[in-house]
Amino acid sequence: MLGKNAKKRAILLTLLLLLSAVTIFLIFKSLEENIVYFFTPSEIYNKQNISFNKTIRVGGLVKENSISKEQNSVKFIITDFKNEIIVSYSGLIPNLFSEGKGVIAEGELKDKKYFIAEKILAKHDENYMPPEVTKALEKSNK
Amino acid sequence: MFKNFFPNKILSLSNNLLNSLLVYLILVMFLGLIYSLYISPPDYIQGDSVRIMYVHVPSSFISLACFGIIGIASILNLVFKIKFIPLMSKSLAPVGCTFTLISIVTGSLWGKPTWGTWWAWDARLTSMVILLLFYFGYIFVWKFVSSFNKANKISSIIAIIGLLNLPVIKYSVDWWNTLHQPSSITLTSAPTIHYSMLIPLIIMLAGMIIYLLIIFLMKYKTETIKFKMNKIKNKK
Amino acid sequence: MNLDFLNLGGYGQFVWPAFIFTFVSCIVLYVKTRNELLKQEKIFSKEFNKKQSAKIEIAKHKEVLSASPIHQTY
Structure with a gap:
């Protein structure tokens, strides 16, 4: 069915595609540190040669009952259920920031357990439902 | 129905077909808007801002699908050199590009109230910008390279390279830590969107697909006429 | 009620x-695409009608128009 020339072109194109796919994969592999938008507390815990005076992002869930508000600042704990980091922050808090929900803090590490944030972003999950359904779910769980 | 897509048939594409498609579009969009802005419930966390999803998700889906078709068509085009393929993929580009832009702008408008920022250079958002650049490149080559054969070759290569970006966009939320949430609708498991929110999403998607079809048919007819006029000119 | 709907809970x-x-x-894309199509259709029908008086010409013309089998390579 394939003509001789068409076959040649098909093989050439397949090779080219494979080659570029491998190249892109290698580029991504080497740039992984830059592609990830944030580090989890465990990643920071396990990381060698950590830079403390560079702006980085830490992400995870806000630990239940960990938010404590003072006049202008708020303190809370980011957890990934294996490791935790204490975050202190003063400034605007996004609406969706709440306990048990995802959060990303941008700022500097003071040490491996303490983080000073300059900016807070809320990260939400892929679940969408009306409030009545949530209430019904909560009821059935009790 | 599909034979209408062939060059000699597209020229007889009547305004009647376009007009009836337009009527369907208006009906579906009307229903979609009522559902997405009024009937569907607010989200349990995000409140009413979740309504942006009903324009954001379908346009993102269509922008990816369009580029996917253009990319695969470009492979077929380079291998088999079938004449009407480049005219077809060329006709899909403007509408795909528009939906990419819509996806990025509405995503930004959704990001502000939910994430707390208009923009973040995470993997998903960045790869969407790269998709937009590929659309621009593809369209510009067709526009500014005057020789048809040359423009066809260059634009096809751009589209094929851009094709590799699509899985990156799709899986960016699984491969790397991103601010963007993972997909709610997947082929392998039940959607994590409540059905009352899935209905407007599907209606809006249907509406946008009808719109896509209208734009594509009009553009394809335009391109076919242009191509044939060029041929007549060259024969003289 | 009306304002509530516009406000959408602050969002x-x-x-x-x-x-x-x-x-x-x-809408902008639709209008642009449609205008371009109307323009091209006009040019096309002009070209088509121009030579309607000369029958031989028209025969040739039709040949050109339809002499584009789908699988022809370029």
Whole structure:
């Protein structure tokens, strides 16, 4: 069915595609540190040669009952259920920031357990439902 | 129905077909808007801002699908050199590009109230910008390279390279830590969107697909006429 | 009630621009595409009608128009 020339072109194109796919994969592999938008507390815990005076992002869930508000600042704990980091922050808090929900803090590490944030972003999950359904779910769980 | 897509048939594409498609579009969009802005419930966390999803998700889906078709068509085009393929993929580009832009702008408008920022250079958002650049490149080559054969070759290569970006966009939320949430609708498991929110999403998607079809048919007819006029000119 | 709907629980300032941007972009693209099609159709029918008096010409013309089998390579 394939003509001789068409076959040649098909093989050439397949090779080219494979080659570029491998190249892109290698580029991504080497740039992984830059592609990830944030580090989890465990990643920071396990990381060698950590830079403390560079702006980085830490992400995870806000630990239940960990938010404590003072006049202008708020303190809370980011957890990934294996490791935790204490975050202190003063400034605007996004609406969706709440306990048990995802959060990303941008700022500097003071040490491996303490983080000073300059900016807070809320990260939400892929679940969408009306409030009545949530209430019904909560009821059935009790 | 599909034979209408062939060059000699597209020229007889009547305004009647376009007009009836337009009527369907208006009906579906009307229903979609009522559902997405009024009937569907607010989200349990995000409140009413979740309504942006009903324009954001379908346009993102269509922008990816369009580029996917253009990319695969470009492979077929380079291998088999079938004449009407480049005219077809060329006709899909403007509408795909528009939906990419819509996806990025509405995503930004959704990001502000939910994430707390208009923009973040995470993997998903960045790869969407790269998709937009590929659309621009593809369209510009067709526009500014005057020789048809040359423009066809260059634009096809751009589209094929851009094709590799699509899985990156799709899986960016699984491969790397991103601010963007993972997909709610997947082929392998039940959607994590409540059905009352899935209905407007599907209606809006249907509406946008009808719109896509209208734009594509009009553009394809335009391109076919242009191509044939060029041929007549060259024969003289 | 009316204001409530526009306000959308405080999110109206984000929801409305998103919908308006979507629809305005779609309408702009539609108008642009349609105008271009009308323009090309006009040129096409002009070319087609120009030579209607000369029958031989028209026969040739039709040949050109239809002499483009789908699988012809270029």
